Amino acid sequence: MSRPAAAARRTHKGEYIETDTGNKISRKSHIDGKQHIMLGGRTVVMAGVQMRGDLCRVAEKSSDGGAEKEGPTTAIAVGSVDVEIMVQRGTIISTNSVLRPPMRLSRGQMTCYPMRMGDNIFIGPGSHISAASISSHVYIGANCVLSPFCVIKESCKILPNTVVPPHMIVPPGSIVAGRPGRIIGEVGDGWGQGGGGGEGEEWVEGGDLRPLVRSIK
């Protein structure tokens, strides 16, 4: 039995480990607390990405002594994990990004809060993400900092080197730039609906990232 297993392993010698649901996870990524991370499928985690799944909500003891009923202690959720639609996924987390669930004081104790991310999100290289939630079709440029508890709604574009301040809520369809981040415009109609840019440009910012996910090997 060991022979075929060894052969199967040899086919996975590339940089990425591909799961049944089409997630591609680089062997060079640093993932802590993987039991608290949910990837929805067709998610790419590139080299050097740091995911802090270990910073999850801890079950507290209630005052009557018994353990309080706790929900799932997910720290990072990428893609619509609990939605029945199985298609329309594909989130790309580029090299050297850090995904770190935000934490704040709650009832006298520091508590980590889960981070939720939608579909077709592109996160540029070197970004630091501590957002409370990021909706679908968001494009985040390189070296951005999303400070704790900011909320990014659908179809936003965050230009490179932006620092989104803590607790900022970015309305749908905004373009954010600057340090601190300000809303400088709207993405306008047709965001994410590319008729195809140039030759070989099958994907567009904010659009369906599946072709790009497919091209990463």
Added chain:
Amino acid sequence: MASTSAPAKKPASSSTVPAIKTPCRIHSTAVIADKVQITGPHAVEIGENAVLQPHVKLRAEGGKIIIGKNTTVAEKAIIGFAAGQGEGDIVIGDYVHIDAGTRIEASRIGDGSSIEVNSVIGKGAVVGKDCKVTALNVVNEGEELPDFTVVFCDGQRRIDQTMKDHAEIRTAKRLGQERTVALLQRLIPNVASKWL
């Protein structure tokens, strides 16, 4: 201290120093995560309740590194110089918050300061007490930031008058830091014994 030639985690680099274990003095309540790298021949001192999160690099190549009480260092932060890049001790005070991806080459960081994501503190810089360096900012080599300075936007500086005038705000900030430490101590498995 103990300079026995234990198998250090350091890869065999081209540096002239042999692969010796860095002499560490780690307080028993400090938390050192797995995958923390401590390299270099100089002493490293880590105070009580300090927390080093995964993938922190302490490079004691050019001088001692002293980390104070209740200080947290987040992932991918690099403290110290690479071999041959500089010399000098690095002293980090109490209740300091060092965020992810920062590069610290300062000679001193005062108590209660916070250094946010991906910022750089240059060689020999002195950061005062209760300072705040916000994300992506740079403190230049040899620069001295007075107490209560905030470095914000694109390198602008101002004095945080509220922090300066109200001792209770400073106390509250330290309390928050203590709570952060308490949480991290619960969540991060401690492998400090590896470095003793």
